[in-house]
Amino acid sequence: MTKQPPNVFPKLTEPNGLGTGPVPIEPYVSSDWFERERKQVFGRAWLCMGRVEQLPEPDTYIVKEIEVCGVIALITRDAKDKIRAFQNVCSHRANMLVHEPAGKGSRFVCKYHNWGYRNDGDCIGVPDRNNFFKLDMKTCGLTPIHCETWEGWIFINLQSRPEVTLKEFLGPFGEAFKDAPAPFADEAFTVNVSNMRANWKETIDAFCESYHVPVLHPMTIGTTFSNDSNPFSRPLNGVVRGAHRTMTTFGNPMFQPSPNSKVERLAYSNVDTGNTLGGAAAREVEAIQHHPAINPRRIPNWATEIVWMFPNYLIFYSPGGFFTLEFWQLTVNTTRWLARIHIPRAKDVRQRFQQEHHNCRMAEIFLEDVGNLERQQRAMESGGKTEILLQDGEFLLRHSIETIQKWVAAPTVREALT
Known part of the structure; x- marks a missing residue:
């Protein structure tokens, strides 16, 4: 068993000024909420x-x-x-x-x-x-x-x-992520899920907590983000910055592909990506690991820094590169979701093989999420529950819904940001 140092899994909800009670399901299923978000959030935010x-x-x-x-x-x-x-x-x-x-x-x-x-x-x-x-x-x-x-x-x-400037909108987040690197941003592998039957908040929530990873993704990334020392994939850090938020996820330092995963073993036999979500060698994207806002506690066993720019844009930084996800509300229960995975142009056949494996793995993970999210939307709409219960590791979701509730209610953007 790999031992973690003391306090490696800090409390995240209350230290970030968030509540701890149940969260209503209504914003995920209500047409009225859809209209309010359309006008008060997407119509006013940068x-x-x-x-x-x-x-x-x-x-x-x-x-x-x-x-x-x-x-x-x-x-x-x-x-x-x-x-x-x-x-x-x-x-x-x-x-x-x-x-x-x-x-x-x-x-x-x-x-x-x-x-x-x-x-x-x-x-x-x-x-x-x-x-x-x-x-x-x-x-x-x-x-x-x-x-x-x-x-x-x-x-x-x-x-x-605009009621506020972009600088005012970004606030302390913009200061923290100044000079953040974007290696290979001119190269991208894209995945476009054009009409998924799920509310946009439910969809983006799924990518902003790692609690589900060992359960929903056991054969893809389950053991990448958990091990005996962290069986529930608890986050390593998390910071709320105005309307925006970030979280550092755990990476299993002992991860090895299964002996039966011969293709995966071959793909990563000569490439150190820091973890299997990386599309580049760690040495090629070293600047990511040195930025002060990415893995700010400098914990060795990290996998990703999830950066959530309000309202609907995610950046995933990892020791092996970065990718982005954007979630566009179509109706109250349909979403368009676009992924851009940034990888370097392959220098040889081996690197191209590793990248193709990486892209296929990412697409497989996304498909696992799609099926689950559409089932969850149907269950939410059934009326079987009126609230959801969030644990400490799901603090990004709680900050998101609290922020959206604030924007929906606020008569001005400046009031929504305070």
């Missing part, structure tokens, strides 16, 4: 859209759909290297302007009547312009969306005038 590396050079763009608010955002990097965001809607007959999810181009032309726009939003072309009535092209540009970047992350705010 929303993370991804990384600047998704716009690798001037004149590149991505299109991001925020279904919960009925918005299709066109995010561009213009010729002056400025990142901007617009409603992806033509000014003429309000048709969708750009159909592709990503690409390169300094101009966009509507496929309905050939109205043209620069990627800075200006309208630059109107066929048969003289047949309009006193048309002023200066007022016909794309509708801007407030857009800012922080440490390479792109955020938008859907309010006509």
Whole structure:
């Protein structure tokens, strides 16, 4: 049995100022709650859209759909290297302007009547312009969306005038994660679960506690995150920072693939990823392990730092790299969930083999979660229970629901953040 040093599993709920009572199920199943979250949370918060590396050079763009608010955002990097965001809607007959999810181009032309726009939003072309009535092209540009970047992350705010700046929204979290590394952010393996039948909060909750891992994932990562010294996969640390939150998970230092797992043993025989969730060798992403906010207690046996940027964006840092998960509410009980797993470009066949195994493992873990979450949603909707009970290791979930309740009730964003 591996002995853990004293106090390696600290209390997390009460020291972070959180309650300990039952949590209501209503926000996970109520249509009224869905409407309140749509307006009070997603309609007012700064929303993370991804990384600047998704716009690798001037004149590149991505299109991001925020279904919960009925918005299709066109995010561009213009010729002056400025990142901007617009409603992806033509000014003429309000048709969708750009159909592709990503690409390169300094101009966009509507496929309905050939109205043209620069990627800075200006309208630059109107066929048969003289047949309009006193048309002023200066007022016909794309509708801007407030857009800012922080440490390479792109955020938008859907309010006509954001109540707080991005810096104010991030608060102490932004200070703590200043200069956080993002190795291989320009390379990504993506998994898109487009229409999962589960509430978005229930879905994101599943990735923010490790209590379930030994039970739900026994053959994939169960023994990666637990052993005899920590059979219930208790967290090693956790910090609430304003509306945002982080947690350090335990990693089994004695983990070895099963003797019957011949492919896994071969995949990791020559690669030290720090744990099997890593998509890169630990030496390639060493900066992650040195950042003061990642595994802040510097405990050797850690597996991941789960970073939850309110409301719906997760970053998983590990000794072997990082990946992101984003959860977009579609209806009260359906969610779109996107994973971007960042790995280096393979230098040889062995590394490519290890990465393919890693990606397949991640997809398998996700599938295990999907089936469970859809069953849980049906059970929640059955009315068999009206509350859920959370233990200390599930403090991220408790902070999430308490924060959402605060945002739903608060008349202003500034009040929601206090």
